[in-house]
Amino acid sequence: MNLESQIKNDMTEALKSGQKEKLNTLRTTYSQIKDERIKHRKELTDEDVISVLMRGVKSRKDSIEMYKKGSRQDLVDKETAELEILQSYLPAQMSEDDVKQIVAEIIKTSGAADLKDIGKVMGPAMAKLKGKTDGKLVQQIVRSLLS
Numbered sequence: 001m002n003l004e005s006q007i008k009n010d011m012t013e014a015l016k017s018g019q020k021e022k023l024n025t026l027r028t029t030y031s032q033i034k035d036e037r038i039k040h041r042k043e044l045t046d047e048d049v050i051s052v053l054m055r056g057v058k059s060r061k062d063s064i065e066m067y068k069k070g071s072r073q074d075l076v077d078k079e080t081a082e083l084e085i086l087q088s089y090l091p092a093q094m095s096e097d098d099v100k101q102i103v104a105e106i107i108k109t110s111g112a113a114d115l116k117d118i119g120k121v122m123g124p125a126m127a128k129l130k131g132k133t134d135g136k137l138v139q140q141i142v143r144s145l146l147s
Contacts, residue, residue, distance in 0.1 A: 058134070
């Protein structure tokens with residue numbers, strides 16, 4: 001069963017069991033997946049669905065940050081619950097040390113020497129790490145290793 005089917009089945013289960021938060025989160029996510037399918041006019045692979053989920057995770061993390069600044073604990077809790085639901089569908093994320101090791105190899109092979117060469121590193125790094133870790137983390141690691 002592919003990821004899209006799993007989300008749809010879990011949405012049905014959440015409806016039957018009365019889990020409103022999970023149902024709303026999955027409905028929103030499934031809608032985004034359908035939009036992506038319509039936009040590209042093809043069936044989505046699991047990798048495409050993962051990229052939709054990653055966008056949702058990023059959005060939730062940004063919202064949590066903003067709500068914390070605004071002292072809105074109720075909304076922080078809601079977004080955190082949604083974040084956990086979305087993360088349950090993502091493959092295990094790589095540790096920071098593993099990402100550092102991969103980025104260091106890419107820096108060696110690309111010959112990047114300083115921050116001016118960040119583009120030489122970020123492109124291959126994101127291609128290799130897409131769906132396995134957060135882009136912000138990759139950027140922070142690249143910046144720290146090049147400076």
